[in-house]
Amino acid sequence: MAGKTVSSEPPAKAGLRQALSAPVRLFMGIVDIPMRGWQKLTGLNGMAGVFLAPNMLIFTVFVLLPLVINFIYSTTSGGAIFLPNRTYVGAEQYRILFDCGSYLDPSTCAADTFWAAVRNTAVFVVFQVSAMLVAALATALILNRELSNRGFWRAVFFFPVLLSPVVVGLIWKWILQRQGLLNYALSPFGFEPFSWLSDRFWAFFFAVFVSVWAHMGFYALILLAGLQAIPRDLYEAAAMDKASPTRIFRRITLPLLMPNLIVVLVLALIRAVQIFDEVFVLTGGGPGTSTMYITQYIYETGFASSLRNPGLASAASILMGIVLVILTLIQLAASSRNEKKGKRQ
Amino acid sequence: MTRMKSIGAALAAVLLSSVAAHAGDVRIMWYSDGSEGAVIKDLLARFSKANPDVNVILDEVSYDVVKEQLPVQLEAGKGPDIARVTNLKAQAQHWLDLRPLLADAKYWDDNFGAQADWMRPDGSNAITGFMTQITLTGGFVNKTLFDQAGVEIPGPKATWDDWAVAAKKVADSQKVFAMAIDRSGHRVSGPNISYGANYIAADGKPAPIDQGAKEFLSRFVKWNEEGIVNKDVWVSAAGTTYRAAAEDFINGGLAYYYSGSWQISGFAQKIGDSFDWVMAGSPCGTAACTGMQGGAGLVAVKYTKNPKDVAKVMDYLASVDVQKEFAERSLFIPAHKDVAAGQMDFKTDDPHVQAALKAFVAAAGQTAAPAMKLPGWKWSDAYYSAIVARISQVIAGEMKLDDAYARIDEDIKAKVGAN
Numbered sequence A: 001m002a003g004k005t006v007s008s009e010p011p012a013k014a015g016l017r018q019a020l021s022a023p024v025r026l027f028m029g030i031v032d033i034p035m036r037g038w039q040k041l042t043g044l045n046g047m048a049g050v051f052l053a054p055n056m057l058i059f060t061v062f063v064l065l066p067l068v069i070n071f072i073y074s075t076t077s078g079g080a081i082f083l084p085n086r087t088y089v090g091a092e093q094y095r096i097l098f099d100c101g102s103y104l105d106p107s108t109c110a111a112d113t114f115w116a117a118v119r120n121t122a123v124f125v126v127f128q129v130s131a132m133l134v135a136a137l138a139t140a141l142i143l144n145r146e147l148s149n150r151g152f153w154r155a156v157f158f159f160p161v162l163l164s165p166v167v168v169g170l171i172w173k174w175i176l177q178r179q180g181l182l183n184y185a186l187s188p189f190g191f192e193p194f195s196w197l198s199d200r201f202w203a204f205f206f207a208v209f210v211s212v213w214a215h216m217g218f219y220a221l222i223l224l225a226g227l228q229a230i231p232r233d234l235y236e237a238a239a240m241d242k243a244s245p246t247r248i249f250r251r252i253t254l255p256l257l258m259p260n261l262i263v264v265l266v267l268a269l270i271r272a273v274q275i276f277d278e279v280f281v282l283t284g285g286g287p288g289t290s291t292m293y294i295t296q297y298i299y300e301t302g303f304a305s306s307l308r309n310p311g312l313a314s315a316a317s318i319l320m321g322i323v324l325v326i327l328t329l330i331q332l333a334a335s336s337r338n339e340k341k342g343k344r345q
Numbered sequence B: 001m002t003r004m005k006s007i008g009a010a011l012a013a014v015l016l017s018s019v020a021a022h023a024g025d026v027r028i029m030w031y032s033d034g035s036e037g038a039v040i041k042d043l044l045a046r047f048s049k050a051n052p053d054v055n056v057i058l059d060e061v062s063y064d065v066v067k068e069q070l071p072v073q074l075e076a077g078k079g080p081d082i083a084r085v086t087n088l089k090a091q092a093q094h095w096l097d098l099r100p101l102l103a104d105a106k107y108w109d110d111n112f113g114a115q116a117d118w119m120r121p122d123g124s125n126a127i128t129g130f131m132t133q134i135t136l137t138g139g140f141v142n143k144t145l146f147d148q149a150g151v152e153i154p155g156p157k158a159t160w161d162d163w164a165v166a167a168k169k170v171a172d173s174q175k176v177f178a179m180a181i182d183r184s185g186h187r188v189s190g191p192n193i194s195y196g197a198n199y200i201a202a203d204g205k206p207a208p209i210d211q212g213a214k215e216f217l218s219r220f221v222k223w224n225e226e227g228i229v230n231k232d233v234w235v236s237a238a239g240t241t242y243r244a245a246a247e248d249f250i251n252g253g254l255a256y257y258y259s260g261s262w263q264i265s266g267f268a269q270k271i272g273d274s275f276d277w278v279m280a281g282s283p284c285g286t287a288a289c290t291g292m293q294g295g296a297g298l299v300a301v302k303y304t305k306n307p308k309d310v311a312k313v314m315d316y317l318a319s320v321d322v323q324k325e326f327a328e329r330s331l332f333i334p335a336h337k338d339v340a341a342g343q344m345d346f347k348t349d350d351p352h353v354q355a356a357l358k359a360f361v362a363a364a365g366q367t368a369a370p371a372m373k374l375p376g377w378k379w380s381d382a383y384y385s386a387i388v389a390r391i392s393q394v395i396a397g398e399m400k401l402d403d404a405y406a407r408i409d410e411d412i413k414a415k416v417g418a419n
Helices: A011-073 A092-098 A112-143 A150-162 A165-176 A181-189 A200-228 A232-240 A245-273 A277-283 A294-304 A310-344 B002-023 B036-050 B063-075 B105-119 B143-149 B160-174 B185-194 B211-225 B231-235 B246-250 B261-270 B307-318 B320-330 B337-341 B351-364 B369-376 B380-395 B401-418
Strands: B025-031 B055-061 B082-085 B129-131 B135-142 B177-181 B254-260 B277-279 B297-300
Touching (some): A112 A150, A112 A245, A150 A200, A165 A181, A165 A200, A245 A310, A277 A294, B036 B055, B036 B307, B055 B063, B063 B082, B082 B307, B105 B129, B105 B297, B105 B337, B135 B143, B135 B351, B143 B277, B160 B211, B177 B185, B177 B211, B177 B231, B185 B254, B185 B380, B246 B261, B380 B401
Parallel strands (some): B177 B254
Antiparallel strands (some): B135 B277
């Protein structure tokens, strides 16, 4: 009997499996011939290039090429879309963007709306990312405890992540408008109807609040995974030493969660710099330009306005791209530092 | 072999039929303010029944799509075959000259000639389309609120200041907003011209913003600050995004709403007999009592693959019977000269609508000369956009009025320079 495998699969099922896998085997057989040819030609190491080529092609067509075209657009002026119809102006669009009396005061800049958008984005990033980290960490800590119906509560916090940003924006717009749910709920307490999104402070507050509400579930999930990877015996040892909950959090949870926190921080930063959809639907960038962020500026300048200027929009998007590249490099550096640290431990 | 031949023949038939259907496709991009979408659908269904060789596809979109996405499509040499557009002159280079394709070009010249220049390049005699309706901006009054407050509705020669005072009294008494004006540069241009504004310089290029425009815009900003005008409308977006205040009026939350004749159909549907409303023309400034003429035009796009079919559809839609039925059912002021001159039987029992349409027709005669020029002026939309973006910033407290005037001039200058 040795060497003979006995299949418990019924013959009919095995036959069906054979029949279904036949086209795959046929395809593999056909592909095998050129693959062997390639391997002979390029050697084993060259095969890596062959397998990477499809992805590189997609990356080139959909990322690299648009990036290059975008840069070329940023060196042209006019309202025309086709490059041959546009006038080459060199670095003029960048000169316009950087033509400023003081970068801290957008009103002294030629492209005042651009700098207002940059300032708004910077302020938004600081408040939104801080709020996101605190809220996601608090949620993860609560969801990590022994709760009844824990699966249900995890789903509740994750659910907004599944919603389209436009739906998120519209839901909150209906809640916050003058005839909205919030004013209705406050009216029994004597509050006069208030247009929350027409006030600069409240429009900013709700832009931050809504974006945190919409995305927090995703980051909380990352932190929850980190929390569950912390060995339980560390907590048991701390409990035996009668360490306070604050001390346990500061000395055990926070240091061991740091790799996840750094990932969340950088991802949230990148997402916050790119903020557009839900805030655009919620406030339209108003009141005035107080919630107009850099992506909306690019959209308005390049497409929406009859004063549209694709060259200026391209230059602004190149600058934004540089910021995002820097943030991504920070993320990569942080990840590799954590990896090395993990290996040393 | 016979079986193979049959399969081949069937395949060829399917391919040919699909190619034939594609050859006769006429795609129309259409937005609606009121009920005109349903009316045009009905009219086109009749056309399709009589012309099975032409496949008309009506894409109903929001106004924002026409304003923001269509221009980009056109610049890329794409787009629908026919489009309903308000920014007609600035995009005139993209419209198809239908003159050589039409059954009777003279009929078009005679009946749509008055507005033909609004939708063709300067100096051209092209026929690119027709106005689906003539619009005029004007003020709507919630008469019930005025009556309940015991405030008399100001007369036809009342100024903007008179209206502000009267509407404020109503607002204080009825706990509503006094006034609102749509977030649109076009909408405030009538009032600007009433105070003597002129946007067009001697060389045909945009003139710097003048004292006439400043007279009204400064009042408008002040009324926003004082809460007389519903501030939400203008600060609820950044940039040049269009916002109407129609819903506030429909909900009975506004004493006076300055918009235009295209709202009538929507009001007829949504207000019904909830309250009495009247159209009160355009308030006066120091120079005139004018609104802005305009409207939406249906234009053929020159990138169409089927120009003959497009002309066939346009000929049908421009015919007297179709024009009359479209205007009567959509409750629009017709652009067609003969139809406008004849007896109109607007399909509504609502007395407010009949009265409002008559009032708009009467007010059209008071349109000031500078306001008549703007629909056919290439830079009008650039002017409107700059006003909206910058005055919104002033109302939101981001900018001083004098700085906004300087920025408006700079924005327009940059636009002219870039083109």
